[in-house]
Amino acid sequence: MSSITADELRDEVGLHWNWLEEKPDPGVVVSERMEFVYANAPARALVSPERFGKHCSGFLPGVDRT
Numbered sequence: 001m002s003s004i005t006a007d008e009l010r011d012e013v014g015l016h017w018n019w020l021e022e023k024p025d026p027g028v029v030v031s032e033r034m035e036f037v038y039a040n041a042p043a044r045a046l047v048s049p050e051r052f053g054k055h056c057s058g059f060l061p062g063v064d065r066t
Contacts, residue, residue, distance in 0.1 A: 025042060026039070027040045028047070035053055035056065
């Protein structure tokens, strides 16, 4: 069984969600487990890169923790 690195995961997610780069408004994608996985350029200006892979309830106000 091969393991995927964080950089490989970021690349794969980026390929899937890169159409958000065309949007002028900030946009983020979270996983089913509410982990921050992608942000377009306007959103990256607002969220630090260390947040990739972290649970979004710690930095996005109003996130439902259930």
